[in-house]
Amino acid sequence: MPQSTPGPRPAPLLLLPDLGDLLRLHPQFNAGTVTELLAHLGAREVRWASSPDADHPLRDALPAAGIDIHDLPLPDWAWADAEHEQLLGFLNQYPQGRERRRRAQAAEQALAALVTAPLDPARLLSRGFLAEVEATRAEVRAALDEGPGTRWRQRRLDDLAARLDGQTGVILIPLDDLPTLLARLPGAALPDLTGFQPGEVSRVRALADRAWQLREEDDLNALLAALDREAGDRVTPRAELDAAAASIHLAVGDLPGARTRLERAAHALDDGQPRSLAGLVLARLGQVRDALGDRELAQRTYRAVLALNHAPQVARAAAEEGLREAFALHLN
Structure with a gap:
């Protein structure tokens, strides 16, 4: 048989x-x-x-x-x-x-x-x-x-x-x-990890994660240069790298530089990117516009965050607070 x-x-x-x-x-x-x-x-x-x-x-x-x-x-x-x-x-x-x-x-x-x-x-x-x-x-x-x-x-x-x-x-x-x-x-x-090694996606993600978590001992110029060298990918798109770079500008009180980066990131947003990115970018952009004295545009930006289908809780909280009271940058 x-x-x-x-x-x-x-x-x-x-x-x-x-x-x-x-x-x-x-x-x-x-x-x-x-x-x-x-x-x-x-x-x-x-x-x-x-x-x-x-x-x-x-x-x-x-x-x-x-x-x-x-x-x-x-x-x-x-x-x-x-x-x-x-x-x-x-x-x-x-x-x-x-x-x-x-x-x-x-x-x-x-x-x-x-x-x-x-x-x-x-x-x-x-x-x-x-x-x-x-x-x-x-x-x-x-x-x-x-x-x-x-x-x-x-x-x-x-x-x-x-x-x-x-x-x-x-x-x-x-x-x-x-x-x-x-x-x-x-x-x-x-x-099974046979033949596996973390690659470029992991490396670029690590760079962005590092830029979002600044430390006092960081070489900010070197970190900015590293962010600028990357084209980004699907997991960590160029828009996020610009937003992370904006946080470095903010850390040193460079509001115009942060605004330029964030507006570039906002213009690059699209539906195929990580779902949290739009909320994070727009919430921070609203804060920067507020700090630069553009209250009306900042309020519109905060409302855009709250209108998103998904925004991280930290972004929603920042937008809600920004609508209640204008954001001001305080450097230590």
């Missing part, structure tokens, strides 16, 4: 760790790096099981890179946060409880140290690093017990594992949840 040809094997379930806003911190593992890694894996879509934050950097980067996001229907665990806060308040009333809180806080600080130290894909996806992350979660559980002390972590991960069981493709998972889920899902794996 002839044997039937087996059908194609389903793609494995790949768990991709999410760093949230910390993606803006790491030059070698930023939102651009994630898009390059997904391209390396041949993934054109990602299932989202991470932070519901509408301003998450990957909410901009993935669609801009042509990668679809599919949000998994997950329950709302806000009640667990409330119970956690109640427990901490109770523990704080007793010496033994305060000691348990200190032990848990030390574990949280250990996790913070892990995720803010330099990270690249090889480090982030290594079994050793994930074991260190999981050890901090075990320490919190030992200090505060499973339940309100861990925000019902085991119950939440049981629920998530059940939802993911039997699925395929790439799933974005909070980093601190990934080690437990990897152990609970026999069909799950980490992305």
Whole structure:
């Protein structure tokens, strides 16, 4: 009897760790790096099981890179946060409880140290690093017990594992949840990094992220020159590089220079760019116009921010505040 040809094997379930806003911190593992890694894996879509934050950097980067996001229907665990806060308040009333809180806080600080130290894909996806992350979660559980002390972590991960069981493709998972889920899902794996290195998209994204987070020791002229050398790409378009450069002009009180950059960025905005960019550019442009004394035009610019289908919360807040009171630049 002839044997039937087996059908194609389903793609494995790949768990991709999410760093949230910390993606803006790491030059070698930023939102651009994630898009390059997904391209390396041949993934054109990602299932989202991470932070519901509408301003998450990957909410901009993935669609801009042509990668679809599919949000998994997950329950709302806000009640667990409330119970956690109640427990901490109770523990704080007793010496033994305060000691348990200190032990848990030390574990949280250990996790913070892990995720803010330099990270690249090889480090982030290594079994050793994930074991260190999981050890901090075990320490919190030992200090505060499973339940309100861990925000019902085991119950939440049981629920998530059940939802993911039997699925395929790439799933974005909070980093601190990934080690437990990897152990609970026999069909799950980490992305294969063979042959992968962060490339130009990652490098340009790192430059923009750096320019948005100025430090006192920065060589601002060198940073401006670096921004001006780049043409931009889909994840970090030229308009964002101009907006980031404008923040450098603002840092030294050069309002005309900032206005020139921001108006250039505003004219370059289009529908195919990261969805947060228009709000960020226009909110800052409104502030600069205000600071230069053009109140009427500034107000129109603020209203344009609020009329957008999507604007980051920081941009909406700046626009609302600008409509209430004219923005003035104060340099330290």
